[in-house]
Amino acid sequence: xxxxxxxxDNPQCNYLLxxxxxxxxxxxxxxxxxxxxxxxxxxIPNQGNAGLIVAxxxxxxxxxDAADPNHALSACSVIEPKGLFGGCGCDDDxxxxxxxxxxxxxxxxxxxxRNYRIERAGNILIIFN
Numbered sequence: 001x002x003x004x005x006x007x008x009d010n011p012q013c014n015y016l017l018x019x020x021x022x023x024x025x026x027x028x029x030x031x032x033x034x035x036x037x038x039x040x041x042x043x044i045p046n047q048g049n050a051g052l053i054v055a056x057x058x059x060x061x062x063x064x065d066a067a068d069p070n071h072a073l074s075a076c077s078v079i080e081p082k083g084l085f086g087g088c089g090c091d092d093d094x095x096x097x098x099x100x101x102x103x104x105x106x107x108x109x110x111x112x113x114r115n116y117r118i119e120r121a122g123n124i125l126i127i128f129n
Contacts, residue, residue: 021127022128027125040056042055049065049114052127063116063118066079070110071094076091084097096112
């Protein structure tokens with residue numbers, strides 16, 4: 001079975017809850033300043049299932065749920081960002097691309113990261129679902 005670009009469309013991707021997200025980032029604040037530079041990502045706790053990961057290519061921003069969609073939620077299933085990629089801390093070390101949301105491994109992982117929408121208004125990013 002091919003990976004879906006949206007894990008919500010795959011009935012086997014049922015680990016994540018549908019939690020409402022509506023969060024604003026002011027890119028002029030120091031805690032978000034790294035998002036002003038291409039190739040960076042940032043973890044934001046207390047949003048979604050396990051926090052948010054926001055990544056930038058310099059010309060586009062992407063927002064993902066930080067919970068590994070191929071695991072039940074646990075301490076090891078929170079994805080740690082490193083640039084435009086990140087992985088969980090579980091034994092299988094699932095790794096994801098923050099541009100596509102797809103797993104980097106080709107070993108049967110069926111679920112992509114849960115994507116959130118982003119709108120930009122000046123220096124403000126609005127992340128929502």
